[in-house]
Amino acid sequence: MRENVLLIGGGGREHAIARALEDSEADLYACAGNRNPGIAEIATDFETLETTNPKAVVDYAEDVGATIAVIGPESPLEAGVADELEAAGVYPFGPKEEDARIETDKAFQRRFMAENDIPGCPDFETFDDMDAACDYIDEYDGDLAIKPAGLTGGKGVKVIGDQVTAEEGKEYIRDSDYDQIVLEERLIGEEFTVQAFVANGEFRTAPAVQDHKRAYEGDEGPNTGGMGSYSDATTHLPFMSEEDYEEAVSIIEATVDALEDYRGILYGQFMLTETGPRVVEFNARFGDPEAMNTLPVLETDFLDVLTAARDGEAPPELEFASQATVCKYAVPEGYPTDPEAGAKVQVDEESAGDALLYYASVDERDDGIYTTTSRAFALVGVADSITEAEEIAEDALEVAGDEGLHVRHDIGKPDLVQRRIDHMTEIRGE
Ligand code: AMP
Numbered sequence: 001m002r003e004n005v006l007l008i009g010g011g012g013r014e015h016a017i018a019r020a021l022e023d024s025e026a027d028l029y030a031c032a033g034n035r036n037p038g039i040a041e042i043a044t045d046f047e048t049l050e051t052t053n054p055k056a057v058v059d060y061a062e063d064v065g066a067t068i069a070v071i072g073p074e075s076p077l078e079a080g081v082a083d084e085l086e087a088a089g090v091y092p093f094g095p096k097e098e099d100a101r102i103e104t105d106k107a108f109q110r111r112f113m114a115e116n117d118i119p120g121c122p123d124f125e126t127f128d129d130m131d132a133a134c135d136y137i138d139e140y141d142g143d144l145a146i147k148p149a150g151l152t153g154g155k156g157v158k159v160i161g162d163q164v165t166a167e168e169g170k171e172y173i174r175d176s177d178y179d180q181i182v183l184e185e186r187l188i189g190e191e192f193t194v195q196a197f198v199a200n201g202e203f204r205t206a207p208a209v210q211d212h213k214r215a216y217e218g219d220e221g222p223n224t225g226g227m228g229s230y231s232d233a234t235t236h237l238p239f240m241s242e243e244d245y246e247e248a249v250s251i252i253e254a255t256v257d258a259l260e261d262y263r264g265i266l267y268g269q270f271m272l273t274e275t276g277p278r279v280v281e282f283n284a285r286f287g288d289p290e291a292m293n294t295l296p297v298l299e300t301d302f303l304d305v306l307t308a309a310r311d312g313e314a315p316p317e318l319e320f321a322s323q324a325t326v327c328k329y330a331v332p333e334g335y336p337t338d339p340e341a342g343a344k345v346q347v348d349e350e351s352a353g354d355a356l357l358y359y360a361s362v363d364e365r366d367d368g369i370y371t372t373t374s375r376a377f378a379l380v381g382v383a384d385s386i387t388e389a390e391e392i393a394e395d396a397l398e399v400a401g402d403e404g405l406h407v408r409h410d411i412g413k414p415d416l417v418q419r420r421i422d423h424m425t426e427i428r429g430e
């Protein structure tokens with residue numbers, strides 16, 4: 001039976017999900033706040049709507065006779081879109097509002113880890129009194145990460161000793177009007193992501209990916225939603241061992257066991273420290289950009305994952321091609337603090353050559369595609385090694401030109417990958 005699959009969200013991640021379903025026995029329908037030209041081309045129909053309005057999403061799902069929905073971003077999850085779809089008889093591949101708190105409420109997330117003895121949790125305290133938080137910073141022996149409890153698009157965290165001093169940290173807390181914050185032990189090491197496909201109490205993991213949060217080359221500048229990412233032809237990354245990956249998977253296992261009815265993607269962000277992987281955060285969805293590393297090498301039909309989940313079965317065993325990937329986002333100049341919209345996108349699927357092109361927050365007009373104030377498009381190389389994949393992505397970026405755009409060209413280059421390896425060697429004292 002052909003399924004009618006509704007895809008919710010209009011970023012690069014959702015374009016990757018659309019591609020993963022393109023050759024499946026499914027008719028794809030899509031809705032997002034922005035009209036993503038890549039998704040619109042694949043989908044049978046595309047509706048522009050407010051995806052945090054559950055009623056609007058459910059109405060559209062019913063109109064198109066959706067049987068399954070895939071929820072890409074976190075904001076519809078937080079708004080209870082999965083709950084409302086399920087109530088309307090559409091199977092949501094994405095957690096209910098309550099379970100999505102693993103991402104949407106960082107205070108809940110840390111308490112959940114502590115209460116369930118999930119390994120890898122840093123020392124933490126939660127505060128709704130900001131003066132008490134500032135006192136804690138004064139008294140704490142060591143550096144702390146300051147995290148607003150709610151969603152901030154990956155841009156709200158400030159790490160003392162890295163981006164800010166203790167004084168600047170306290171000023172940040174006093175000047176913002178967060179209701180609740182988490183202060184936690186600063187973790188030192190290299191970050192990596194492991195995404196798990198979860199349904200009916202079982203899970204399957206994808207190869208590790210490393211994202212690059214900082215806006216500028218050499219890991220300088222403000223935090224962004226993620227400037228680009230790479231994965232290797234193995235499950236792990238050059239700066240880590242297979243055992244490190246397995247340890248991260250065991251943390252995910254403990255988390256899936258503690259979450260009773262979770263379904264969708266569980267994204268673990270880890271810091272590989274001197275003592276092994278620790279949890280930076282969990283997300284309740286694919287990463288963006290990480291989905292663009294993972295889905296192009298997924299050889300199992302993603303629709304089989306969705307139907308198994310819907311039918312009460314464990315997800316199928318997943319096959320991934322033994323290939324490396326490098327993803328680089330082109331973002332508007334000035335992003336994320338002072339982005340300038342309106343640059344014309346010069347690359348299309350054909351001119352991208354061997355690279356895969358994923359559209360994100362762009363605006364399709366009569367005479368072409370233009371950037372908005374958020375990440376515009378990504379180019380992904382897939383090859384036998386990270387170095388070759390990086391060259392494929394760079395060749396396509398050359399076609400795209402750099403007028404009005406900013407790219408972190410260092411992502412996936414041998415120099416930066418080697419720096420990660422050296423950093424880990426130094427931390428582990430090897
Ligand atoms: P999040 O929004 O939780 O992903 O945090 C954004 C970024 O802040 C992470 O990707 C890390 O680089 C950094 N970060 C968060 N928590 C910590 C921590 N406990 N120690 C060091 N860095 C952290």
Ligand code: GLY
Pocket residue numbers: 154211225226283286287288289290
């Ligand atoms: N790449 C980070 C995120 O999706 O949150």
